[in-house]
Amino acid sequence: MKRIAICAPGKRIEREHADAVLDLAQSIGGLELRFHPQCFARHGHFAGDDATRLKALVECANDPSADALWFAAGGYGSNRVAADAVVALGPAAQHKTYLGFSDTGYLLAALFRHGIGRPAHGPMASCIAREGGEAAVRRALGFLGGSTDGLEGGIDDRPAAAFNLMTLAMLCGTDLMPDLTGHVVMVEEVSEHLYAVDRLFFHVTQHLGNVAGIRLGRISDVPENDRPFGASEEDIARHWCARTGIPYLGFADIGHDAGNKIVPFGLAAEALRA
Amino acid sequence: MKRIAICAPGKRIEREHADAVLDLAQSIGGLELRFHPQCFARHGHFAGDDATRLKALVECANDPSADALWFAAGGYGSNRVAADAVVALGPAAQHKTYLGFSDTGYLLAALFRHGIGRPAHGPMASCIAREGGEAAVRRALGFLGGSTDGLEGGIDDRPAAAFNLMTLAMLCGTDLMPDLTGHVVMVEEVSEHLYAVDRLFFHVTQHLGNVAGIRLGRISDVPENDRPFGASEEDIARHWCARTGIPYLGFADIGHDAGNKIVPFGLAAEALRA
Numbered sequence: 001m002k003r004i005a006i007c008a009p010g011k012r013i014e015r016e017h018a019d020a021v022l023d024l025a026q027s028i029g030g031l032e033l034r035f036h037p038q039c040f041a042r043h044g045h046f047a048g049d050d051a052t053r054l055k056a057l058v059e060c061a062n063d064p065s066a067d068a069l070w071f072a073a074g075g076y077g078s079n080r081v082a083a084d085a086v087v088a089l090g091p092a093a094q095h096k097t098y099l100g101f102s103d104t105g106y107l108l109a110a111l112f113r114h115g116i117g118r119p120a121h122g123p124m125a126s127c128i129a130r131e132g133g134e135a136a137v138r139r140a141l142g143f144l145g146g147s148t149d150g151l152e153g154g155i156d157d158r159p160a161a162a163f164n165l166m167t168l169a170m171l172c173g174t175d176l177m178p179d180l181t182g183h184v185v186m187v188e189e190v191s192e193h194l195y196a197v198d199r200l201f202f203h204v205t206q207h208l209g210n211v212a213g214i215r216l217g218r219i220s221d222v223p224e225n226d227r228p229f230g231a232s233e234e235d236i237a238r239h240w241c242a243r244t245g246i247p248y249l250g251f252a253d254i255g256h257d258a259g260n261k262i263v264p265f266g267l268a269a270e271a272l273r274a
Numbered sequence: 275m276k277r278i279a280i281c282a283p284g285k286r287i288e289r290e291h292a293d294a295v296l297d298l299a300q301s302i303g304g305l306e307l308r309f310h311p312q313c314f315a316r317h318g319h320f321a322g323d324d325a326t327r328l329k330a331l332v333e334c335a336n337d338p339s340a341d342a343l344w345f346a347a348g349g350y351g352s353n354r355v356a357a358d359a360v361v362a363l364g365p366a367a368q369h370k371t372y373l374g375f376s377d378t379g380y381l382l383a384a385l386f387r388h389g390i391g392r393p394a395h396g397p398m399a400s401c402i403a404r405e406g407g408e409a410a411v412r413r414a415l416g417f418l419g420g421s422t423d424g425l426e427g428g429i430d431d432r433p434a435a436a437f438n439l440m441t442l443a444m445l446c447g448t449d450l451m452p453d454l455t456g457h458v459v460m461v462e463e464v465s466e467h468l469y470a471v472d473r474l475f476f477h478v479t480q481h482l483g484n485v486a487g488i489r490l491g492r493i494s495d496v497p498e499n500d501r502p503f504g505a506s507e508e509d510i511a512r513h514w515c516a517r518t519g520i521p522y523l524g525f526a527d528i529g530h531d532a533g534n535k536i537v538p539f540g541l542a543a544e545a546l547r548a
């Protein structure tokens with residue numbers, strides 16, 4: 001039996017969605033999911049104020065009886081607690097898998113920077129509410145149970161990392177940013193205009209000079225603009241990679257959708273498959 | 275007679291708006307406005323492709339018969355040509371005033387970084403289309419003609435700079451970013467959710483550790499979100515300034531509106547008023 005602590009460092013999860021995830025986990029077996037009460041708290045935009053979210057996050061990560069910490073939802077807000085969290089983590093936090101994406105990329109980044117546990121990009125509990133979301137949650141639960149079936153198919157023998165593009169842009173140059181020298185960095189985005197994607201690529205490619213390359217996840221739900229941008233998301237990725245000398249390595253099977261695959265940070269995928 | 279070259283490094287300006295600005299300038303007198311034909315070009319999202327915009331920008335800046343370069347419009351795109359532009363500028367570019375804001379902040383930044391001319395934040399020709407836009411354009415034309423009436427009222431004896439918040443965030447850590455040590459930095463934003471403003475403040479305050487302080491311009495046209503953020507834009511500015519030890523210096527009279535005042539970069543305002 002693997003025991004999975006769950007907290008919500010940004011947005012809350014709805015009770016009905018948590019219940020659906022619990023039902024699904026029970027039908028699969030082998031996992032005990034523990035939704036921290038903070039997952040359902042509410043404070044303006046957030047699942048509780050900064051102190052509440054920080055406390056729950058630290059409790060879950062430092063719980064010696066839990067094997068993993070799964071983030072309930074993204075939204076926005078994990079960057080407000082990440083720096084304080086990592087310095088409060090003890091030995092029990094070292095041996096955990098941490099799974100999330102989107103806004104929780106701030107935490108994955110900070111954990112990776114500080115060498116704490118095994119951060120991985122992948123579906124969160126709240127993904128149950130997406131179209132086809134059951135498959136996404138099954139993939140996450142499988143990974144948390146020890147399966148490698150849900151790993152992103154293009155991960156090779158180079159260290160990897162995956163981020164929402166905006167999250168990565170906001171991380172660059174901050175005290176949460178890990179050293180990604182030699183890493184294959186995958187990025188995905190949702191609900192941003194293509195000109196904003198271009199702007200974000202300008203920013204991140206200026207900061208990622210030492211990476212092994214960039215792979216492009218899905219850029220989904222692009223809003224209609226008053227005029228067409230005139231270039232595709234792959235044109236954009238190729239343009240800024242070429243300008244900065246970063247190898248562009250093609251598409252990645254990640255995105256803000258139910259098909260979002262799992263990317264363990266660093267060389268963890270290789271270790272899992274060995 | 276002051277001669278003002280005008281180009282559009284991002285979005286095009288409509289002919290009717292340029293004509294309205296020409297009429298206004300003629301009624302005031304003392305200024306000769308020269309809209310470069312590139313201002314009206316169209317290439318997808320942009321006023322001509324990168325090569326076209328770069329060429330016009332360099333021509334205008336290097337024109338020895340022009341006293342100033344006024345940017346026609348913002349939009350998006352000046353970051354795609356700024357690095358190539360600054361290395362192509364000659365002696366005639368040194369003696370010019372450069373006026374714009376929003377997306378053209380990438381150019382103001384790059385010029386300021388390289389010590390070229392006198393960059394200033396202020397209304398552009400396209401502002402004529404705003405509500406009350408005639409006053410904004412009169413302010414810009416007055417400044418280009420030598421008046422100090424339109425200067426932001428809180429500029430003191432410390433060097434200053436002003437940016438759109440997103441533009442500043444995307445500049446941080448790039449090869450366009452000037453050294454703002456000791457500067458009072460003013461920021462404004464438009465059409466961004468408050469959670470996005472919070473995220474941008476997280477990013478820029480991590481990069482601006484040596485500034486004299488931050489002043490908050492108007493955060494306008496904030497879209498309605500599915501839940502209230504729970505803090506005002508000033509709460510946000512105070513929060514991140516406090517976290518990073520940057521003095522928060524109160525409001526600034528800049529924004530994406532007709533009231534947008536002029537902020538010469540560095541100590542130029544002091545020189546103008548002397």
